[in-house]
Amino acid sequence: MGQITLEKVTKRFGDVEVIPPLDLTIEDGEFCVFVGPSGCGKSTLLRLIAGLEDITSGVIGIDGNDASRTPPAKRGLAMVFQSYALYPHMSVRKNIAFPMKMAGVPQDEQARRIDSAAKALNLTDYLDRRPGQLSGGQRQRVAIGRAIVREPAAFLFDEPLSNLDAALRVGMRLEISELHERLKTTMIYVTHDQVEAMTMADKIVVLRAGHIEQVGTPLELYRAPRNLFVAGFIGSPKMNLIEGDAARQHDAATIGVRPEHIDVVDDGPWQGKVGVAEHLGSDTFLHVHGTGLADIVTVRATGEVGLRHGDTVSLAPRAEHIHRFDASGLRIA
Amino acid sequence: MARAVTPRRKALNTAISWAVGLLIFFPILWTILTSFKTEAEAIADPPLFLNFSWTLENYAVVQERSDYMRFLWNSVIIAGGSTVLGVMIAVPAAWSMAFVPSRRTKDILLWMLSTKMLPAVGVLYPIYLICIEFGLLDSRAALVVILMLINLPIIVWMLYTYFREIPGEILEASRMDGAGLKEEILYVLTPMAIPGIASTLLLNFILAWNEAFWTLNLTAANAAPLTAFIASYSSPEGLFYAKLSAASTMAIAPILILGWFSQKQLVRGLTFGAVK
Numbered sequence: 001m002g003q004i005t006l007e008k009v010t011k012r013f014g015d016v017e018v019i020p021p022l023d024l025t026i027e028d029g030e031f032c033v034f035v036g037p038s039g040c041g042k043s044t045l046l047r048l049i050a051g052l053e054d055i056t057s058g059v060i061g062i063d064g065n066d067a068s069r070t071p072p073a074k075r076g077l078a079m080v081f082q083s084y085a086l087y088p089h090m091s092v093r094k095n096i097a098f099p100m101k102m103a104g105v106p107q108d109e110q111a112r113r114i115d116s117a118a119k120a121l122n123l124t125d126y127l128d129r130r131p132g133q134l135s136g137g138q139r140q141r142v143a144i145g146r147a148i149v150r151e152p153a154a155f156l157f158d159e160p161l162s163n164l165d166a167a168l169r170v171g172m173r174l175e176i177s178e179l180h181e182r183l184k185t186t187m188i189y190v191t192h193d194q195v196e197a198m199t200m201a202d203k204i205v206v207l208r209a210g211h212i213e214q215v216g217t218p219l220e221l222y223r224a225p226r227n228l229f230v231a232g233f234i235g236s237p238k239m240n241l242i243e244g245d246a247a248r249q250h251d252a253a254t255i256g257v258r259p260e261h262i263d264v265v266d267d268g269p270w271q272g273k274v275g276v277a278e279h280l281g282s283d284t285f286l287h288v289h290g291t292g293l294a295d296i297v298t299v300r301a302t303g304e305v306g307l308r309h310g311d312t313v314s315l316a317p318r319a320e321h322i323h324r325f326d327a328s329g330l331r332i333a
Numbered sequence: 334m335a336r337a338v339t340p341r342r343k344a345l346n347t348a349i350s351w352a353v354g355l356l357i358f359f360p361i362l363w364t365i366l367t368s369f370k371t372e373a374e375a376i377a378d379p380p381l382f383l384n385f386s387w388t389l390e391n392y393a394v395v396q397e398r399s400d401y402m403r404f405l406w407n408s409v410i411i412a413g414g415s416t417v418l419g420v421m422i423a424v425p426a427a428w429s430m431a432f433v434p435s436r437r438t439k440d441i442l443l444w445m446l447s448t449k450m451l452p453a454v455g456v457l458y459p460i461y462l463i464c465i466e467f468g469l470l471d472s473r474a475a476l477v478v479i480l481m482l483i484n485l486p487i488i489v490w491m492l493y494t495y496f497r498e499i500p501g502e503i504l505e506a507s508r509m510d511g512a513g514l515k516e517e518i519l520y521v522l523t524p525m526a527i528p529g530i531a532s533t534l535l536l537n538f539i540l541a542w543n544e545a546f547w548t549l550n551l552t553a554a555n556a557a558p559l560t561a562f563i564a565s566y567s568s569p570e571g572l573f574y575a576k577l578s579a580a581s582t583m584a585i586a587p588i589l590i591l592g593w594f595s596q597k598q599l600v601r602g603l604t605f606g607a608v609k
Contacts, residue, residue, distance in 0.1 A: 072509050082502075
């Protein structure tokens with residue numbers, strides 16, 4: 001079990017309100033991602049749930065029990081830190097055993113769980129090494145192993161992949177997703193990387209300045225961003241946000257069109273010059289200048305497109321994929 | 334950017350370093366040399382450097398006149414006891430200041446250090462009277478406590494700088510792993526800070542070993558450590574330099590040897606935090 005509820009939770013550091021009153025429910029077994037730009041309060045929120053920071057007011061419930069004042073050790077949650085936070089003086093085996101030692105798990109049971117975690121995480125050959133002798137990816141696995149053996153009510157991940165190189169990051173992302181499929185335990189995952197959020201989450205919580213901007217499944221956020229912030233934050237490359245006449249034609253203050261929803265055509269409503277063309281093979285990202293709509297309009301064309309710097313292009317947005325926002329930045333249904 | 338050092342400059346630096354080193358070491362060297370002279374040679378004018386008749390006579394006399402081992406034992410108990418007691422108090426104190434600092438932590442640290450600026454003689458009377466009141470005069474227990482209190486600010490400061498180098502996330506991880514405060518300090522913080530704690534222990538052992546003001550003023554026969562042993566050779570009927578030197582050499586030998594073998598630790602301990 002691992003349902004986590006936040007009711008009117010606030011956090012102040014002195015006079016600074018980092019988290020204004022906030023309500024959120026994370027269902028048992030859910031993979032929930034907190035995403036937002038740096039300084040949005042996502043890590044603080046995670047630390048409040050972990051108990052590493054005290055909440056200023058409100059109630060944090062874990063499985064229906066008020067855990068607001070429960071020390072972190074007693075909340076039954078496991079956390080994986082950005083820096084891995086392994087114990088440098090202990091072997092991998094002892095690192096993984098530590099939470100069980102604290103919980104008074106019998107020795108033979110400890111050994112059994114260490115073996116199974118090591119097998120699942122490909123750490124069997126490294127159990128007697130110290131963390132200093134491991135690569136970044138291996139250290140991350142040890143940190144995850146240490147979390148798994150506790151059999152926690154929920155896992156908390158604080159930007160666990162940001163210290164890894166790009167290739168490793170994709171691999172670990174998959175491993176964590178698979179882990180969630182296998183264990184079906186609640187996971188809360190903090191990241192500033194919206195690709196991680198989109199690919200891993202059952203539910204994404206987009207945060208800005210401590211406020212929840214939107215909660216939803218990845219595709220809900222993609223298809224119907226509630227406001228301009230979410231629209232600009234979710235999706236890669238970013239949604240094109242266009243103001244002025246082009247927006248007024250759609251009865252909106254701002255319209256948004258994702259790069260993948262603009263086609264290069266022979267005779268479209270928008271014209272411009274190609275600035276940078278990024279050829280990825282599978283796709284081509286065209287950064288088009290001089291459309292009079294926005295500084296740059298980004299277009300994602302499928303496959304290899306024979307356009308280069310300076311070419312004039314004609315663009316057409318797909319009408320059914322135009323997002324409309326009012327003057328206050330909220331979505332118009 | 335590293336500055337280019339010419340060979341001449343390097344040689345000059347080396348010469349200066351050696352000169353300073355010898356200057357600092359000279360009194361100890363002279364004491365050791367004098368301890369092997371006869372009393373007449375010890376006060377010879379001009380002083381004799383190496384060309385005297387080497388003798389062990391002074392050591393024999395000193396050993397005969399006083400029980401060196403008893404003083405040594407007292408020194409070990411007092412220095413060791415005060416250091417261990419101090420570290421036991423300072424580890425939790427430094428932990429709280431390093432990892433859960435409050436608004437006043439910096440002030441407390443400075444205030445603690447300021448107690449080191451108080452001349453010891455200023456509190457001699459009250460402490461002497463307290464010792465009489467509690468029947469602790471000339472007892473090792475009193476000296477263990479007093480020397481511990483005197484060195485505590487230094488121990489706390491040193492450990493504080495060490496602990497500050499330990500990433501807080503590791504301690505938080507231990508909390509998430511179910512460790513209470515005791516387990517956190519015992520299984521995670523202390524093992525990680527072992528080098529720091531070791532050099533702190535060492536430095537404070539040396540400071541307590543060499544402490545003379547309190548040990549001389551609060552002891553007579555029973556609890557007198559090696560400092561009192563040396564002092565007992567500066568008698569009112571005149572100074573016997575050679576015997577005094579022999580006593581001094583015997584008194585500083587253990588700590589000199591300890592210091593020699595642990596100098597790497599000590600230097601690291603003293604410069605820790607200053608350079609990253």
